[in-house]
Amino acid sequence: xxxxxxxxGMLLVMIQTVGQxxxxxxxxxxxxxxxxxxxxxxxxxxxxxxxxxKPCVTELPYFEQTQQKYLNQKLKVILVSMDFARxxxxxxxxxxxxxxxxxxxxxxxxxxxxxWIEKVSKEWSGAIPATLIFNNAKGKKVFFxxxxxxxxxxxxxSDFL
Numbered sequence: 109x110x111x112x113x114x115x116x117g118m119l120l121v122m123i124q125t126v127g128q129x130x131x132x133x134x135x136x137x138x139x140x141x142x143x144x145x146x147x148x149x150x151x152x153x154x155x156x157x158x159x160x161x162k163p164c165v166t167e168l169p170y171f172e173q174t175q176q177k178y179l180n181q182k183l184k185v186i187l188v189s190m191d192f193a194r195x196x197x198x199x200x201x202x203x204x205x206x207x208x209x210x211x212x213x214x215x216x217x218x219x220x221x222x223x224w225i226e227k228v229s230k231e232w233s234g235a236i237p238a239t240l241i242f243n244n245a246k247g248k249k250v251f252f253x254x255x256x257x258x259x260x261x262x263x264x265x266s267d268f269l
Contacts, residue, residue: 132201132213134193137224139214143186144227149245150182151268153261156228156238158190159203163255164237168207170258174265175211181269185211190236193217229253243268 133139143152155171157164168187175185187209191200196215204213218224225234229251232238239256241264242249250264 132189132196132204132215134196134215134217137216137218137227140188140216140224141227144242144244147244148182149243150184151241151243151246151265153183153185153265154188154228154240154242155185156188156190156236156240158236159195159199160191161236167237167255167257168209170256170261172209172211173258174261178265178269183265183269187211187213189213189215191215193219241265241268 143154153171153174155164155167157168159165171185171187174183189200193215200213200215221234225232228238228240231251232253235253237255239252239261240249241251246268248268250267256264
């Protein structure tokens with residue numbers, strides 16, 4: 109799937125906040141697949157989380173700080189919500205707005221997790237929080253199925269940037 113098809117395939121919900129527009133994109137697996145197929149030299153940090161997951165919520169500021177720290181480098185943080193699709197406007201959008209998240213936020217609308225979890229990482233049992241860092245051009249990939257702190261995140265990124 110090309111970038112145009114990927115964008116067309118996403119349902120965007122725009123949220124206006126003071127001085128800044130935030131987005132929560134509801135995506136299907138095709139958007140993830142397209143991301144994994146890209147040959148760019150951008151390093152991607154995908155954090156799988158949910159609004160109801162306390163360790164997930166605790167680590168979100170580290171990903172936000174990382175996005176800001178590397179703003180002028182080829183790094184993209186995508187926060188992939190594992191909340192139910194029906195909770196997009198009632199739970200995820202208010203959560204993102206309240207916390208003023210600036211990273212890209214996707215809600216993955218793929219209820220059959222068994223069909224895609226191993227595509228993210230063969231090491232993943234499906235528990236969250238989970239984080240995947242990868243750069244296809246450099247052939248590097250690292251996965252964590254645990255809460256990650258700011259120091260560990262920065263250390264891991266140093267191998268990519």
